[in-house]
Amino acid sequence: MIPSIEWVDNKVKMIDQTVLPFELKFLEFTDYRDVARSIKVMNIRGAPAIGVAAAMGMALATIEYKELPKAQFLEKVKEAAEVIKNTRPTASNLFWAVNRMLNLIHSLPDNPEEISELVIEEAKLMAQEDINVNKSIGKHGATILEDGDTVLTHCNAGSLATVQYGTALAPIRSAIEQGKKISVIADETRPRLQGARLTAYELHYDNIPVKVISDTSSGLLMRLGKIDKVIVGTDRVTTDAVFNKIGTYLVALAAKDNNIPFYVAAPTSTLSLHETIEDVTIEQRDSSEVCTVLGKVRIVPEGVECLNYAFDITPFRLVTGIITEDGIFTPEELLKKYKI
Ligand code: MRU
Numbered sequence: 001m002i003p004s005i006e007w008v009d010n011k012v013k014m015i016d017q018t019v020l021p022f023e024l025k026f027l028e029f030t031d032y033r034d035v036a037r038s039i040k041v042m043n044i045r046g047a048p049a050i051g052v053a054a055a056m057g058m059a060l061a062t063i064e065y066k067e068l069p070k071a072q073f074l075e076k077v078k079e080a081a082e083v084i085k086n087t088r089p090t091a092s093n094l095f096w097a098v099n100r101m102l103n104l105i106h107s108l109p110d111n112p113e114e115i116s117e118l119v120i121e122e123a124k125l126m127a128q129e130d131i132n133v134n135k136s137i138g139k140h141g142a143t144i145l146e147d148g149d150t151v152l153t154h155c156n157a158g159s160l161a162t163v164q165y166g167t168a169l170a171p172i173r174s175a176i177e178q179g180k181k182i183s184v185i186a187d188e189t190r191p192r193l194q195g196a197r198l199t200a201y202e203l204h205y206d207n208i209p210v211k212v213i214s215d216t217s218s219g220l221l222m223r224l225g226k227i228d229k230v231i232v233g234t235d236r237v238t239t240d241a242v243f244n245k246i247g248t249y250l251v252a253l254a255a256k257d258n259n260i261p262f263y264v265a266a267p268t269s270t271l272s273l274h275e276t277i278e279d280v281t282i283e284q285r286d287s288s289e290v291c292t293v294l295g296k297v298r299i300v301p302e303g304v305e306c307l308n309y310a311f312d313i314t315p316f317r318l319v320t321g322i323i324t325e326d327g328i329f330t331p332e333e334l335l336k337k338y339k340i
Contacts, residue, residue, distance in 0.1 A: 004163060016043045091270075092272045153232060
């Protein structure tokens with residue numbers, strides 16, 4: 001897959017994921033406010049991709065304000081950070097990326113113009129780091145996959161959800177590169193259909209066998225022996241649970257009941273091990289996403305309300321292993337390795 005986001009000639013260039021798979025369209029932004037909006041309306045989505053978009057948004061803000069005196073520059077950049085952070089509340093990477101930029105900006109004694117140059121370099125570095133991290137997740141994750149395996153995944157934690165290569169789809173890509181035959185079953189992932197629209201798109205683009213199922217089918221397919229492993233991505237890992245796209249918890253329950261390993265691919269930028277379940281805000285999006293199909297056809301009687309929680313909580317007891325760029329860990333091992 002082509003990168004989902006890039007820094008090109010002091011512009012942020014991204015694939016518009018709202019129109020896939022019908023159209024491969026690119027958006028370009030020079031204003032951080034537009035990048036913030038693109039995160040909110042999900043032109044770009046997926047925790048690591050949101051993180052890189054946020055970093056690039058911060059870089060745009062430094063360009064906008066680089067002619068101001070240092071104190072005013074810092075004030076304006078702080079304002080931009082708030083606008084960017086205020087887009088989606090659940091994915092850790094967004095906050096991780098903005099804070100990394102703020103820390104960098106505050107550590108630099110130079111004038112705003114020089115700071116801006118260094119912040120741009122940092123944003124580009126973060127995009128490259130994301131790809132490297134995903135490749136490592138792929139290398140470690142490929143060790144759990146056997147020739148002939150069928151892997152179920154939920155939502156899109158692939159190339160489109162990152163800069164490139166993906167997190168949950170990285171072990172699959174890596175195993176296939178090693179010559180193993182792997183196929184994928186993708187939950188359609190109502191209401192935004194990231195599985196049907198995006199996971200199917202990018203795997204098909206890369207000639208990786210994929211079939212799409214309705215979200216309610218995975219339990220039956222597990223029982224029928226048609227799924228060997230589950231690998232999903234995550235938006236935030238706390239000391240007790242994994243937060244991911246709504247529906248992940250039900251997949252994990254079904255996997256447990258059918259003795260199917262349930263793995264979570266998590267770059268360390270997604271770890272939030274100073275928090276517990278209670279600390280996390282689960283995003284609630286506009287109810288029209290559930291009441292309609294892709295905002296087009298209303299499928300619920302007028303006057304009936306819809307609830308639209310975007311993420312759910314999978315407790316550690318349902319997780320077989322968490323794949324980071326450093327290796328594969330049980331939840332207990334993960335806490336031992338990364339919790340400060
Ligand atoms: O609402 P989205 O599409 O941003 O949700 C994305 C997910 O839930 C992904 O599984 C998660 O961000 C991990 S992406 C590598």
